[in-house]
Amino acid sequence: MATHSELRDFWERRLEGDWTESGVGYRALGRSFNTWMYRVREEVFLREVSRMDPGGASVLDVGSGTGFYTRLWERLGVGDITGCDMTDAAVERLRGRFPDHRFVRQDAADLDAFDVDSFDAVSCMDVLFHITDDGRYTSAFGEFARVLRPGGLLVISENCLQRPEQRGEHQVNRTLEWIAGTADKAGFDMVRRVPMLMLMNAQVDAPAAWRKVWGGALRAVTLTEPTGWLAGAALYPLERRLVRGRREGPTTELVAFRLRGQG
Known part of the structure; x- marks a missing residue:
């Protein structure tokens, strides 16, 4: 597996060369499909987060891409948004795209630019499975x-496997049990888990034969x-129906947690 420094260099190069949906998404499938x-x-995030009533929250978006x-x-109309990313390539461009928000270079496992109890909500989307070191994942x-x-409120996207863990150089797909246990030890209660995608992504939690074929x-x-x-375009209407009609899926899911304590 790549070290943290190697991972940062990998993403620095990738986002410097492709600051689009394909750069942060499933690159092998191209920009048009990723769009x-x-x-x-987008539909899943807006539907689910609006149900949890973020209101006029102060939000930190980790790994803004x-x-x-x-x-x-x-x-969603939140009051204040701060973003961070581990790459200079993303942070510099984010500051230009969103001049009314603050963006800093910070890694999910080390948010020392921010004080205790600074935010009402945190999002960390499509980031955590790219943290290959379990210690850094726990630190996040x-x-x-x-x-x-x-x-x-904490909102993440994850590949919550109910099959054995899968480890690669730039990605680790962890089990639902391990992720839930890590969150629980940090003081979080899981309150919602729904599929973000069903067919339009790698089938990481499906049988090996289907993963390969699809x-x-x-x-x-x-x-x-x-x-x-x-x-x-052909899969989009089917995918919309599938993510609304399933409680879990074979690929990326949206998972929401509440930090225990007086709200």
């Missing part, structure tokens, strides 16, 4: 608990941007 995929993510979720927090949950006010099919139909756009 459709992120439309589904292109600012996709920063924009969604704006649409500790940092979320530190900067959140008691009763605060992954190959997705890569084949997204070999070019025009075919990727058509594939995304």
Whole structure:
């Protein structure tokens, strides 16, 4: 597995060269397909977070990337948004794209730019499974608990496997049991878990044969941007129905927690 320094360099290079949905998403599937995929993510995030009534919250968006979720927090009408990312490439561009918000270079496992009890809500989307070191992953949950006010909302996306853990150089897909246990030790109660995607992403929590077949099919139909756009357009209406009708899925899920204590 890559070290933390190697991971930061990897993402610095990647976002410097591709500051788009494909740069922060499933790059092998191309920009056009990722654009459709992120439309589904957007719908799920807005639906679920609005149900948890963030109100006029002060929000920290960890791993802001292109600012996709920063924009969604704006649409939810929260009062104050701060963002951070581990790369200079993202932070510099985010400051230009969102001049009314504050952005700093911070890693999820070390949020020392922020004081205790600074925020009502924290989001960390499509970041945690890229933390390959378990100690740093655990530290990230500790940092979320530190900067959140008691009763605060934590919203993450994760690949909550109910199959054995999968470890790669730049990504670790951990088990639901391990993730829930780590959150619990940091002082969080899980309050919501729903699929963000069903078919438009790697099937990490499906049988190996299906993972291979479906992954190959997705890569084949997204070999070019025009075919990727058509594939995304075809899957989009089905994907919207599937994420509304399932309680869990074979790929990325949105998980919400509340920090224990007086809210």
